[in-house]
Amino acid sequence: MKWNVYLSGEIHTDWREQIIEGCRVADLPVEFTSAVTNHDASDAAGDLLGEESSNFWRDHKSSKVNAIRTKNLIERCDIAVVRFGDKYKQWNAAFDAGHLAALGKPYITLHGADIIHPLKEVDAAAMAWAQTPQQVVEILSYVISAK
Template structure:
């Protein structure tokens, strides 16, 4: 069996690479997709649509352009991993988890135990909560190989 896994959320650490390396080392047939993880490029995704005098409209246009990618890749995935880091509040990650829940798309949350309480509703709709990338790889191993 093969899987497509969308890696959503926090962009300031190498958790995506840890999961990719772990899946490759385990010989898992997984294709990974992700949002644009270059913060400046993501913020500028709508800049080609013309200048805006207010930051809100720049963010609005860029979020719409980014949503084309996010929505499409989530819908095409078999599983979504949603990472919540400890440094920033990832409202976009929470939105992605909610979108998965609305679609009935299975997702796994990935975060430390220090934010279990604020994520209780997000975790309640998830199929699993992992606290390390290695645990995500083990979930994938089990799902793909039994």
């Protein structure tokens, strides 16, 4: 079986690449999917529907166009990793975690100890909390290969 792992959250560090590389080195049968990680492209996703005079409506349209992708990828995943970074608030990641929980999809949160309190509900619904991408790889390796 090839596992479909959805990578959600923070886009300003290389955590995705670390997990992907770690799984490649471990020779795990994994396919990775993710939301659009190019910030400018994501913000402009709704622009093809016409120009808006208000940033609210531009963001509104873009979020809906982006949701077509994220909704489908989340529904198809076997497991997800939801990353909360240090520098920015990832409201989209929290929303993805709620979506995953509502669907009964297992997910791993990835964040530092300094934000345990604000993420207590998100972590409570998670199957695991990791602090490093390497811990995520180790969890995936165990789950996939039982080793």
